[in-house]
Amino acid sequence: MTALILGSTVASATEVEPHSYHLPSQPLAVSLRAVAITSGRSIVAPADLVNGKRAPSLDGDFTPEEAIAALLVGSGLRQRAVGIGLIIERETAAQDVSAEANGSDIVVTGSRIRGAPVASPVIRLDQEAMRDAGQTSLADVARSIPQSFGGGQNPGVGANVGSANGINVGGAATINLRGLGSDATLTLLNGHRLAYNGSRQGIDVSAIPLGAVDRLEIVADGASALYGSDAVAGVANIILRRDYDGVRVEAEGGLATEGGYSRQRYGMTAGTRWRSGGIIASYEFARSTDLLSDERSFARTRPGVIIFPPLERHAIVLSGHQALTDTLTFEADLLFNRRKTEIGFPDNPAGDLSVSHTEQPSTSRSFAVAPALKLDLA
Incomplete structure (x- = not known):
């Protein structure tokens, strides 16, 4: 990663005096360099983050932190103090997850704390994404998930495959995250548990018509601490359309x-x-x-x-x-x-x-x- 080190003058750790700035709207890297030279503070900005971005005009007396905050408005970047220097970086992923959570309900959660962001990444496939991929059944969707192993309980598993790795149980299609077995992936319907089928402990997702599905949410990391031993490989939640008219x-x-x-x-x-x-x-x-x-x-x-x-x-x-x-x-x-x-x-x-x-x-x-x-x- 290429970084731009803007300014190198050592400043006192307690120096917070404001400086006068009269900067026009120009490339962000140029404005950051001007602030570094004027304030005497070292500013490190990765080139791939600031290239192609423009900073607004800046006119008035500001501390270095205030000046940089004004220049970064709307850029998706933020500043972080390290010693007496400042580093420019992207806004944290936790802030992005929190913003997204405010816009829509998340049924599958990895925490007992209401409203807490999910610790593991959530794979989210909605109806439109499934159809755009040419998938016409939930069985096709399950087989297309990279984290889902094609063994377990699925049609097409040959008789030469050991039953510990995979088996065809009456053509049932299940989600088998990480290849740990269909019984190690907790499969929910609208957040509710379903009974296993009659053999090998699996939930047949092909039994649910694709037309009734709103989206599929998957936590592809172990969640047994919250859900029990049937969630060692992860959790899949099939969410049906709620207010279809x-x-x-x-x-x-x-x-x-x-x-x-x-x-x-x-x-x-x-x-x-x-x-x-x-x-x-x-x-x-x-x-x-x-x-x-x-x-x-x-x-x-x-x-x-x-x-x-x-x-x-x-x-x-x-x-x-x-x-x-x-x-x-x-x-x-x-x-x-x-x-x-x-x-x-x-x-x-x-x-x-x-x-x-x-x-x-x-x-x-x-x-x-x-x-x-x-x-x-x-």
Whole structure:
């Protein structure tokens, strides 16, 4: 990092006398240099911070600190005293987080202190960001998160993978932060815990229609001190649209560019809002074909194996809230999911499915209810 050392005259530690300045609007580096020469104070300003920035005009009698504060107004920079010198630096990240927190509610928090900034960085993906990335389901979103390992409970995990590292449980898709296992990532819905599925302790995020999701917030660092052992890898909070008013119909289809795989998805989301509450309902149907190893060059040495299983699912979510009094609110989230899938592989070295093979079809149903009463003590 290149830094500009502006002024080198040693001044007394107790010298705070004001000096007279008559500086026009000019490049910030030039104005800082003038203040350093006039005041005799050493000022260190990284070149990448001050280059391209202009300082306002300065006219009057000021101490060095007052003069620099006036020059840095609106620049996003601040001064910090080190000994008898001054360093120019960016405004602290904590101030940025605090300013952002004042503008919108943050449901996932890493502190028990109300209003405290989150200690770990929060990954925030809203509906628009998901769709701009071409993701059409929460399963696609979970697999695209850099901190989320593709193992755990996810479709496409092969039978040759040890169950400690990954397994396909009926086509369920889970968030597996840091690869520590799906049961090490606490997955919440509107801040509420959900029951694990019937095997391997995971939350199937594909059971939630994307049309009902407002955003996904992830704390990708360990949070077990606050949430317990199921948050060793981090916390993911799926936040549904709260006050959606209208109807939205969606249809999507796609084919793999190399062939051998296709999918389709249809969805409908409707909601309404009244003075003391609101409700939203969303339904999604999706179907995709299987992808065989014969259809990809990197897997043809083991023919007849299903790389990605066929999936068919119906997902419904219903969420509502109603103010009972000025301080008491009732909320409830309901989920239903029905999914069919199949995995298979040949039982002979030649990979000939017509000679012998194993098929493992599965059908799963899940239902979840998460009611809550919220009391505002403020």
